[in-house]
Amino acid sequence: MTAPSPSGAAALLPALKFDRDGLVAAVAQQHDTGEILMLAWMNREAVEQTLATGEVTYYSRSRRKLWRKGETSGQRQRLVELRVDCDGDTLLLLVDQRGAACHTGTRSCFFRAVRDGALARIAEPIVDPKTLYGAEA
Amino acid sequence: MTAPSPSGAAALLPALKFDRDGLVAAVAQQHDTGEILMLAWMNREAVEQTLATGEVTYYSRSRRKLWRKGETSGQRQRLVELRVDCDGDTLLLLVDQRGAACHTGTRSCFFRAVRDGALARIAEPIVDPKTLYGAEA
Numbered sequence: 001m002t003a004p005s006p007s008g009a010a011a012l013l014p015a016l017k018f019d020r021d022g023l024v025a026a027v028a029q030q031h032d033t034g035e036i037l038m039l040a041w042m043n044r045e046a047v048e049q050t051l052a053t054g055e056v057t058y059y060s061r062s063r064r065k066l067w068r069k070g071e072t073s074g075q076r077q078r079l080v081e082l083r084v085d086c087d088g089d090t091l092l093l094l095v096d097q098r099g100a101a102c103h104t105g106t107r108s109c110f111f112r113a114v115r116d117g118a119l120a121r122i123a124e125p126i127v128d129p130k131t132l133y134g135a136e137a
Numbered sequence: 138m139t140a141p142s143p144s145g146a147a148a149l150l151p152a153l154k155f156d157r158d159g160l161v162a163a164v165a166q167q168h169d170t171g172e173i174l175m176l177a178w179m180n181r182e183a184v185e186q187t188l189a190t191g192e193v194t195y196y197s198r199s200r201r202k203l204w205r206k207g208e209t210s211g212q213r214q215r216l217v218e219l220r221v222d223c224d225g226d227t228l229l230l231l232v233d234q235r236g237a238a239c240h241t242g243t244r245s246c247f248f249r250a251v252r253d254g255a256l257a258r259i260a261e262p263i264v265d266p267k268t269l270y271g272a273e274a
Contacts, residue, residue, distance in 0.1 A: 007254035015249070015256055025176060027164050034171025039162060039227040051251065084256070085246040086239050090176040092247040102223050109222040110229040112152070114188065117144035119152055119221070 004054035008082070009047060017088040018044065023059060024089050028101065031080040031094040037101035038109040040069075042091065054079050056095055073132040075099040105129040141191035145219070146184060154225040155181065160196060161226050165238065168217040168231040174238035175246040177206075179228065191216050193232055210269040212236040242266040 016024055023041040030037055040058040042050070046066055049057040056077035060067040070076030076098045083092040102109040105125030113122045153161055160178040167174055177195040179187070183203055186194040193214035197204040207213030213235045220229040239246040242262030250259045 005251055005254055008251035008256075011254060011256045012251050025162060027173060027176065029171075029173060034166075036164060036166060036173070036229050039164060039222065081250055081252075083247040083250045083259070085176065086241050086243075086248070087246075090246075092173050104223050106223075109224075109227075110220040111223070113218055113220040114142055114145035114149050115218075117142055117148060119145075119148045122220070 004052055004079070006048075006052040008051045012047065012051070012082070012084065013044065015084055015088045016044075016047070019089065021061075023061070024091055026058065026091040026093055028056065028077060028093045028095050028097070030097055032096075035108055036110055037077075037095070037097055037107070047091075050079055050093075051082065056093055069101075070098065073100075073103070075101065075127070075132065077101070100125065100127040100132070103129065103132065105132065141189055141216070143185075143189040145188045149184065149188070149219070149221065150181065152221055152225045153181075153184070156226065158198075160198070161228055163195065163228040163230055165193065165214060165230045165232050165234070167234055169233075172245055173247055174214075174232070174234055174244070184228075187216055187230075188219065193230055207235065210237075210240070212238065212264070212269065214238070237262070237264040237269070240266065240269065242269060 022043045026042045027039050028037040043059040046057045046059045056079050057068045077095040081094040105127040106123050111123040112119050159180050163179045164176050165174040180196040183194045183196045193216050194205045214232040218231040242264040243260050244263050248260040249256050
């Protein structure tokens with residue numbers, strides 16, 4: 001359990017290779033079950049805030065701003081450990097996810113699979129998405 | 138166990154949103170242990186070949202061509218299940234990885250973690266990278 005770790009950013013940032021948009025990919029995995037929850041993006045500031053606070057913060061490419069996971073929906077991600085890949089352009093976030101990671105209300109965003117030649121739904125919502133974002137849903 | 142599934146591509150492709158470079162991100166996870174092995178990229182053809190053959194094939198952004206995982210190194214990935222996320226721009230590949238997924242010889246590309254304010258190596262190579270690529274390594 002290393003988070004929050006403000007000093008971790010100083011160690012990590014030189015190892016990162018941000019893309020032409022200033023972003024690295026970040027895969028969130030539930031730390032104890034191994035379930036993959038989602039993939040999102042981080043800029044330098046999102047990495048710093050995540051390590052400083054222990055609350056996972058992404059960069060929203062559509063809204064073009066920082067987005068602390070769960071700030072609207074309440075479905076927060078607490079950082080347990082941050083890992084980085086060999087070429088420094090992808091992060092693996094071991095997290096403790098409260099509730100549903102997906103905006104559709106499923107635990108994981110990966111709720112569809114190719115099975116028997118079709119695209120099958122393999123998980124149902126655990127939270128009503130209407131309750132996550134109020135009138136926006 | 139759904140792979141190979143050539144007909145799966147017809148079901149999957151309409152759900153995918155390829156980026157401006159014609160790519161989707163693909164996260165590879167060892168199917169039985171849950172370990173995250175790597176993140177790479179796929180274009181439409183890589184998706185089709187992966188589903189048609191059951192051997193995971195990526196698109197190399199640096200070499201600008203299809204790359205069947207393990208074609209040089211022998212460290213192949215057999216597809217067990219292909220999942221897709223809510224917005225169709227990321228795939229989760231449940232795979233059976235032979236040997237090391239990482240070109241550095243570690244099982245996973247995510248062999249570094251922020252611990253105690255430093256970037257620590259948390260896994261050692263299981264294969265000598267020199268043996269993976271011969272004179273290129």
